[in-house]
Amino acid sequence: MYAVIETGGKQYRVQEGDIITIEKLNVEAGEKVEFEKVLALNDDNALKVGAPYVGEKVFGEVVENGKAKKVIIFKYKSKKDYRKKQGHRQPYTMVEITGIGSDKPSKRKAAAAAAPEAKEAPKAKEAPKAEKTPSLKSMKKDELIAFAKEKNIAIDEKATKPVIIEAIEAALK
Numbered sequence: 345m346y347a348v349i350e351t352g353g354k355q356y357r358v359q360e361g362d363i364i365t366i367e368k369l370n371v372e373a374g375e376k377v378e379f380e381k382v383l384a385l386n387d388d389n390a391l392k393v394g395a396p397y398v399g400e401k402v403f404g405e406v407v408e409n410g411k412a413k414k415v416i417i418f419k420y421k422s423k424k425d426y427r428k429k430q431g432h433r434q435p436y437t438m439v440e441i442t443g444i445g446s447d448k449p450s451k452r453k454a455a456a457a458a459a460p461e462a463k464e465a466p467k468a469k470e471a472p473k474a475e476k477t478p479s480l481k482s483m484k485k486d487e488l489i490a491f492a493k494e495k496n497i498a499i500d501e502k503a504t505k506p507v508i509i510e511a512i513e514a515a516l517k
Contacts, residue, residue, distance in 0.1 A: 345388055347444050349402050350381040358441045363407060368435035371406050377439060378403050385444070400445045407438040410482045438479070480509045488512065 346359045352367025371377055379402040385392045392398050411433040419428040480488065485505045492499045492508070497515040499508050 345444055346386050347382050347398075347400070347402050348384040349379045350383055351379055355383060358402060358444075360441055360444060362441045363438060364441070365436050365438050367437070368409065369406070369437045369439075371409075371437070373406050373408050375406050376403065376442075377406055387445075402441060403443040403446070404439040404441045407440050408479055408482065409435070409437050410479075411435050480512060 346357055348355055348357050350356075351369075354367070356364050356366065358364060369377060380397070382398045382400050382402055383394055383396065385394075385398045385400050392400075412435075414431050414433050417428075417430040417432065419430075420426065480491075483491065485508065488505065488508045489499065489501055492512055492515075495512075495515070497512055499511045503511070
């Protein structure tokens with residue numbers, strides 16, 4: 345089952361469980377959000393196309409708010425001593441789609457989620473993951489180093505950001 349939604353002047357094809365990066369919304373991380381502008385809805389046997397919108401809603405939960413990588417705007421005119429340098433970081437909101445048509449996960453997703461939990465129940469000796477790890481890619485290098493020290497992960501502080509992220513992800517698995 346998938347839907348095509350409109351938000352921030354753009355259209356996105358989403359399914360349950362997808363994490364999408366959209367234009368910034370004025371909501372905090374962890375809050376629920378619903379998208380009412382559903383352009384199309386496919387429920388595995390029929391495609392409903394709205395004129396302009398279908399009457400359904402798509403529900404999601406905000407994962408994080410942040411800023412994208414910096415884009416440099418450099419204007420230059422030769423022989424006129426004109427140079428203008430400007431930077432911009434576009435704000436975004438990362439949303440995880442929790443449901444299409446209703447806020448509850450679909451029956452298939454619920455059954456699939458219940459099956460692994462039943463297998464993991466006998467492994468009570470392992471320490472459960474109590475907290476979600478934040479998005480490492482949106483962190484700055486010094487934040488990554490602090491995160492690694494907090495989790496007692498040995499990393500080279502002089503390494504590049506992608507190398508540090510790779511070391512942290514390997515240690516967390």
